[in-house]
Amino acid sequence: MTETEVFIQQVILGLSNGMIIALVALGYTMVYGIVELINFAHGDVFTLGGFLGLTIVGALGAAAIIDPGALGETSNWLLLVGLVIGCGLFCGVLNLSIDTVVYKPLRRAPKLTQLVAAIGVSFILVNVALFWGGVPMDVFSGGAAAAASKDFPEILEGSNLLGEDSNVVLRLEDIAIFAITIPLMIGLTLFVKKTRLGRGMRATAQNPIAARLMGIDTDRVIAATFLIGGFLGGAASVMWSVYNNTISFQMGFRAGMDAFTAAVLGGIGSLPGAMVGGVLIGLIRAMSDQYIETRWTNVVVFSVLVLILVFRPSGLLGLKQREKV
Amino acid sequence: MRSFQSFLRASAAVLAASVSMGALAAESVKIVSSLPRTGSANAQTTSMVNGIKMAIAERGGKIGDIEIVYEDWDDASPQRGNWDPAVEAANADKAIADSSVLAYIGTYNSGASKISMPKLNSAGIVMVSPGNTYPGLTKEGFGEENEPAVYRPSGKINYFRVVPTDDVQGSVAADYAKELGAKKAYVLHDRELYGKGIADVFKKSAAELGIEVVGFDGIDNKASNYKSLVTKMKQAGADVVYYGGTTQTNAGQLAKDIVAGGLKAKLIVPDGCFEEAFIAAAGAKALEGRCYITFGGVEAKALTGKGKDFYEGYKKTYGGEPEGYAVYGYEAANVVLAAMERIHKAGGKLTRESVLAEVGKTKDFTGALGTWSFDANGDTTNRTFSVNTVKDGKFTTVKVVQ
Numbered sequence: 098m099t100e101t102e103v104f105i106q107q108v109i110l111g112l113s114n115g116m117i118i119a120l121v122a123l124g125y126t127m128v129y130g131i132v133e134l135i136n137f138a139h140g141d142v143f144t145l146g147g148f149l150g151l152t153i154v155g156a157l158g159a160a161a162i163i164d165p166g167a168l169g170e171t172s173n174w175l176l177l178v179g180l181v182i183g184c185g186l187f188c189g190v191l192n193l194s195i196d197t198v199v200y201k202p203l204r205r206a207p208k209l210t211q212l213v214a215a216i217g218v219s220f221i222l223v224n225v226a227l228f229w230g231g232v233p234m235d236v237f238s239g240g241a242a243a244a245a246s247k248d249f250p251e252i253l254e255g256s257n258l259l260g261e262d263s264n265v266v267l268r269l270e271d272i273a274i275f276a277i278t279i280p281l282m283i284g285l286t287l288f289v290k291k292t293r294l295g296r297g298m299r300a301t302a303q304n305p306i307a308a309r310l311m312g313i314d315t316d317r318v319i320a321a322t323f324l325i326g327g328f329l330g331g332a333a334s335v336m337w338s339v340y341n342n343t344i345s346f347q348m349g350f351r352a353g354m355d356a357f358t359a360a361v362l363g364g365i366g367s368l369p370g371a372m373v374g375g376v377l378i379g380l381i382r383a384m385s386d387q388y389i390e391t392r393w394t395n396v397v398v399f400s401v402l403v404l405i406l407v408f409r410p411s412g413l414l415g416l417k418q419r420e421k422v
Numbered sequence: 423m424r425s426f427q428s429f430l431r432a433s434a435a436v437l438a439a440s441v442s443m444g445a446l447a448a449e450s451v452k453i454v455s456s457l458p459r460t461g462s463a464n465a466q467t468t469s470m471v472n473g474i475k476m477a478i479a480e481r482g483g484k485i486g487d488i489e490i491v492y493e494d495w496d497d498a499s500p501q502r503g504n505w506d507p508a509v510e511a512a513n514a515d516k517a518i519a520d521s522s523v524l525a526y527i528g529t530y531n532s533g534a535s536k537i538s539m540p541k542l543n544s545a546g547i548v549m550v551s552p553g554n555t556y557p558g559l560t561k562e563g564f565g566e567e568n569e570p571a572v573y574r575p576s577g578k579i580n581y582f583r584v585v586p587t588d589d590v591q592g593s594v595a596a597d598y599a600k601e602l603g604a605k606k607a608y609v610l611h612d613r614e615l616y617g618k619g620i621a622d623v624f625k626k627s628a629a630e631l632g633i634e635v636v637g638f639d640g641i642d643n644k645a646s647n648y649k650s651l652v653t654k655m656k657q658a659g660a661d662v663v664y665y666g667g668t669t670q671t672n673a674g675q676l677a678k679d680i681v682a683g684g685l686k687a688k689l690i691v692p693d694g695c696f697e698e699a700f701i702a703a704a705g706a707k708a709l710e711g712r713c714y715i716t717f718g719g720v721e722a723k724a725l726t727g728k729g730k731d732f733y734e735g736y737k738k739t740y741g742g743e744p745e746g747y748a749v750y751g752y753e754a755a756n757v758v759l760a761a762m763e764r765i766h767k768a769g770g771k772l773t774r775e776s777v778l779a780e781v782g783k784t785k786d787f788t789g790a791l792g793t794w795s796f797d798a799n800g801d802t803t804n805r806t807f808s809v810n811t812v813k814d815g816k817f818t819t820v821k822v823v824q
Contacts, residue, residue, distance in 0.1 A: 098657045110649045223500070242698070244503060245462035246674050248705035257684060264656070266684045341647045342682070343675050343703065347503055351644045386650035392613065392640040 098264045106265045107383040113271045113340060115379020116278040120333035121356035122363070122371035123285065124192075124326035130302045130366035131322045133208070134200060137215040140353020141222035142192050142327055146184040146334030147344040148229045151249055153180060155236030173252055174273075177339065180252075181277055185331035192327025193320055201319075226346035246345040249338040270340050281332060282372055285325070289368065294321055302366065362402055364415020373413060450489040451772050452520065453478075453758060455751075456513040456528035456538065457553075459496030461503040462670055462699045463530060469744050470552055470751030474527060476735060477755035485759065486766045491522070497534055504670045505531040514538035518545040524777045525550065525758045527751070532556030533615040535581070539573040543580045548778040550758055551583040552750035555591060555693065555718060556619045560799040564589055565619065570799075580778055582800040584753045584791065586718040586807065588616070588692070592623025594807045594823050595690050595716045596631055599662045602688050602714075604628075606636045608660035610651075610676070612667035613640040620692050621666030628664075636660055643671035652683030661687050668694030674703025681708045693717045696746040701812055709812040714820070719791060720808045721819055722749055729790040746817075753789050757781060 098106075121143055128136045157176070195218055203211050231243030236250075253269040289295040297318045300308040309315050337352060338344050356371075359378045363370025378398060385397040405413060455474055457467040471494050478490050495513050499506035510529065517523045518541060526542055529535045530553035539559065542549050558565020559573060559581065566572075573581065599607060607628050611621035618640065625635050636658040641648065655663060663680060667673050673695045680689055689712060691700075696717045701709065722733045722744045732752055736744045761780035762772055770776050785795040794804040809821040 098653075103653060103657050106653045107650055110653065114646070114649075227500075242462050242465040242702060244460070244464060245669070245699035246672075246703035248674075248678075248702060250705075255682065261684075266682075268682070337646065341675065342678050342705065345703075347644070348646070351646060355646075383650040387654050390639055391642065391648075391651050394645075395642055 102264045103387065107387045108380070109265070109267060109271055111380035111383030112376060113274045113379070114382060115376035116274050117333050117337050117340065117375075118352070118355045118359050118378055119372045119375025120278055120281065120329050120336065121352055122359040122375045123282075123368065124330040124333075125353075125357050125360040126363070126365055126368060126371040127322050127326045129360070130368075131298060131305075131319055132200070132204070134211050134215065135357070136192075136200075136326075137212070137353070138195060138218035138222055139192070139326070139330055140349035140356070141219045141226065142188050142195070142349070143330040143334045143337075143352055144226045144344075144346060144349035145191065145222060145229070146188045146331035147249070147338045147348060148226055148346075149187050149331075150180050150184050150335050150338050151236050151247055151344055152229075152232075152234070153183060154250055154252070155234050173254070177252055177273060177335070178277075180335045181332045184335050185328040188331030188334065189324040189326075189328035192323045192330070196319065196323040223346060223349070226349075230346055244346060246343050249342045249344050251342060252339050274336050274340060277332065277336060281329065285329070286368065288325075294318065298322060358398065358402055362405055362412055364412025367412065367414045370412055370414035377413075449487070450491050450522065451485070451524045451762070452491045452493065452522040453525045453527065453755070454493045454495055454513075454517055454523055456495045456497045456510060456517075456526065456534070457530045458498035458505045459494070460498040460500050462703070463498070463504070463668075463697075465699055466697045466745045466747055467530065469748035470530070472736065472740050473552075473732075473744070473748040473750070473752030474755040476732070476739060477752050477759055479739075481759060481763075485762045485772070488766070488772060490759070495528075497529055497531075505529065505534045507534070507537050510534040510537045511541070514541040517542065517547060523547065524762075524772060524774055525781075527552065527754050527758070529554060530747070531614075531616060532559060532619070535559055536573065536615060539581050540575050543574050543576050543578070546576065546578075546580060546774050546778055548758065548774070548781045549581045550754040550781065551581070551585070552754040553585060553747055554583055554616075555585055555588045556616050557587040557589040557623075558615075558619065559583075560801050561587070561589070564623075578778075579782065579798075579800045582757070582781060582784075582796050582802075584750050584757065584802050584804075585693075586805055587801060588620040589623050590805060591692055591716050591718055591807060592620045593627040594809070595620075595664065595692065595714075596624050596627035596633070597823075598714060598716070598809050598821065599628060599633060599664070599688075599690055600631045602662060604633050604662035604688070606634050606658065606660050607662045607664055608637040608655045608658060608687070609635055610638075610663065610665045610667070611640050612643045612665075612671035614643075614667075614671060616694060617666035617668065617671060617692075619666070621664065624664045624666065624690075633662075641667075641672075641676070643667065645672070645675075648676050648679040649683050652679050652685050655680075655687070656683065656685045660685070662690060663687050664690045666692060669697055669700040669703055670694075674700055674705075674708075677704040677713055678708045681712070687712075689713045691715050693746065696810065696817065698745065701815060701817075706812055706815040710814075711811070713812060715810045715812075715817070717746055717808050717810060719746075719749070719804075719806055720822055721746065721810065721817055724808075724819060724822075725749065725790060727790075727792065728788065729792070732790040749790050753791050756789050757784055757787060760784070760787065 359374035363374025385394040497510040526549045532554040558569040611617040807823040
């Protein structure tokens with residue numbers, strides 16, 4: 098491989114990984130923007146999305162999907178879109194239910210109480226995933242090892258689009274990430290900018306009390322925020338599973354940490370910030386793996402975060418200083 | 423006055439209870455195991471625990487008329503999904519505090535033994551590991567300068583293991599890489615005691631065999647994927663990748679990303695991946711014909727003699743195939759129980775000291791793993807290794823090295 102090929106390859110990998118992180122980061126940043134809560138359970142909602150995805154795939158018959166020819170190209174794309182929507186809705190509703198049951202009664206409680214509640218929910222969800230992984234299904238290796246990582250079948254054909262002899266590998270999965278993530282991000286931006294509910298969100302983010310005085314149903318705005326954030330997390334979990342071909346009950350921890358870092362890097366509360374932050378973290382990881390050494394990658398990522406926070410405490414695209422928890 | 427009487431009655435009852443408990447305790451001895459029960463190693467542990475239970479059941483749960491009480495302790499925590507230093511330390515303390523505990527079977531992970539060894543050594547409790555393969559725990563010159571003396575504060579040896587160590591295993595792997603025709607090796611490890619230790623041995627042995635080591639790095643064992651690293655390995659022209667790690671430290675994901683990233687190299691991994699969970703995590707497709715797993719011993723169904731009896735008995739009792747380490751759990755328990763039997767037969771008393779001394783005297787022991795002894799360091803003299811691959815979703819042995 099020549100230096101240029103290596104660089105192009107790392108950019109592709111960095112962008113693909115980064116886009117997924119960005120999608121998860123949006124869930125953190127939206128919720129923080131509206132209710133100023135760092136929803137630590139978000140990463141675990143994401144995990145459950147992956148488990149639902151694998152369950153659906155298993156129920157449809159893993160054998161048919163492992164052999165992409167059996168379903169044909171188009172049905173595989175349909176399945177992927179179906180999974181994104183299905184798991185997205187599941188995670189959206191789950192996120193909304195968590196808010197209704199746990200966070201809503203605590204809305205006026207001290208910030209720390211809410212934070213601890215979020216961590217508690219996170220533990221509960223991790224254990225739900227652990228239990229789910231033990232369900233005796235073929236795709237969960239018969240439930241023999243609940244905690245083991247599960248193999249997620251290749252839904253999209255895995256060959257190199259640039260030809261088997263090409264040194265640079267570009268797979269359908271990479272394309273799928275762009276094809277699904279970018280429209281979701283554009284859709285979200287338009288939604289927040291153009292619709293009535295979106296305007297309500299921006300108003301609530303600026304000042305919840307004033308927004309309520311102006312006749313905005315802030316409860317509805319908050320519910321919508323959790324629903325949409327969860328949906329994006331669910332969509333991300335499907336892309337993550339399809340891209341990495343593995344799910345485990347702990348996947349949300351690392352994904353959540355990366356995404357939270359991305360949200361802070363971009364400026365928590367800012368939507369474009371989360372997108373930029375996610376992609377940036379993906380790229381930094383790839384470049385550090387290549388040009389520094391894998392064992393330093395986490396150090397590099399967090400050093401960049403620290404540096405940016407020192408010089409721009411509100412993040413890259415963050416506008417105003419908010420109360421930190 | 424009345425309250426004083428009731429106080430007297432109560433204390434008399436407590437006294438009576440403690441006397442009767444003391445009488446019970448005199449007739450039973452306790453063996454405990456400390457193995458990872460939480461996380462993906464649990465399937466392996468269940469198998470080992472079954473092996474231990476089998477060894478006890480074969481003796482009718484008794485040494486003479488002394489009852490053997492066995493307790494199965496977990497040294498992992500949900501937060502780590504893997505063995506946890508804090509839990510392992512607590513287990514060791516618990517064993518020391520309970521005077522009826524005469525033997526400690528464990529641990530599975532070498533890093534965990536680092537924590538409990540010095541504690542149990544000071545207390546003089548014998549420790550037999552069915553799974554630790556890191557050489558530095560018993561041998562000088564393989565790990566840190568102060569190893570293994572640092573684990574033996576009392577100066578005596580209390581730690582024994584029934585598995586051959588990584589200094590042999592790493593070189594078996596390097597030999598096999600040479601056999602596969604490897605010219606350039608990329609060596610990775612999971613930054614844990616066991617993984618880094620065996621990767622170091624592989625790197626050294628490979629270099630001696632004339633295989634160029636083009637890279638050596640510790641990976642983040644919780645990363646979502648290793649695609650960027652695979653690109654780097656591709657650029658380095660690696661034709662074999664060695665990963666010193668376990669299923670729990672993401673070996674499955676690495677195997678997958680090597681295939682997905684188009685790196686046409688063989689992958690060699692150590693015994694920490696010799697479990698069904700590894701195939702479940704990586705998917706058989708990513709392993710077949712390209713991944714080789716070394717293991718200190720042979721797979722259960724290839725065992726002979728007493729080992730064959732164990733395999734048949736295991737399947738009959740538990741109705742499934744034992745995992746790779748089941749037989750080591752069985753052997754570890756057997757070594758301890760055989761020592762206890764010898765003491766009992768000679769009319770001796772079962773104490774921590776007597777059991778420790780007798781286990782150390784194990785010589786020409788005929789067990790499920792063949793006939794072997796403990797050497798002066800507490801290591802087994804058994805040197806059987808196998809190289810395995812995955813075929814049709816199952817482990818198959820491709821080579822046995824004596």
